Amino acid sequence: MTDTRNPRGAERTEAIMRTALELGQELGYAKLSIEAVAARAGAGKHTIYRRWPSKGALLLDSLLSLNEPGLDYPDTGDIVADLRDQMYAAVDLLGKPPFGPLYQALVGEAQYDPQVAAALNERFIAPQTAKTVARMKAAQEQGQLSPDLDLDLAMALLSGPLYFQFLITQGPLTHELIDRNLDALMAGLGP
Structure with missing residues (x-):
């Protein structure tokens, strides 16, 4: 834009x-x-x-111009460690201004403005989702995750609790929350 x-x-x-x-x-x-x-x-x-x-489109471009989201995945050969590192980076980004509060407002605006929703999905959410699914696919091929695992559902299970905390309860996003979520999920997602 x-x-x-x-x-x-x-x-x-x-x-x-x-x-x-x-x-x-x-x-x-x-x-x-x-x-x-x-x-x-x-x-x-x-x-x-x-x-x-x-203003929603302007804010989206403005947030993405920060070039802060270093949310790429490492591939250390340990899917849990890699998910943990990436999710820590995500909560660190969302937990501080300007990105966190403005991203929260932008997600709210997306509920009313279909153009903002589409742009947010196309330019931020879908690329991050694709990175996560690709990293889990590699882990699946390496035998670290069940071959029957629905990777799209696994992505929803990983991100859902964070968005719930961030948008609904507005509780703090912490590394401890990530650890608890990963521990609970990996008990069910493992091979």
Whole structure:
């Protein structure tokens, strides 16, 4: 959605996204507006709307521009250790500003805006899901997971408790929570 055809356009895009993150943290998502971003970034409102159809789309690009999500999988030959490392990285990312609170708001917005939901799924959730399923498939082929395991269901079982904690109960996301979830799940997912 962003426009990076020329250096000046790239600089303006970066300034707009940085401003969206700053205002999102200061005001919260509900009070964030394209008008406020335009005013602080020194950009025209129409400039922003040409690049992003909604504040949800702007926020998604802004969050993904942070390039923080180092959520790739190692393959150490130990699926539990690899899942643990990746899930620790995920809860560390979600547990701190700006990513965590703004991602939480973005997931909420996705419930009302089908375009934001589709973009969030296409650009963040589906790629992360594919990485997890690919790592579990490799572990399955190595005999670390049952050959009959439904990998899509296993992915849902791994991520469901985290999203429940993050979005519903809003309890803390901790390494201890990851450890408890993995221990419980691996008892049933193993070969």
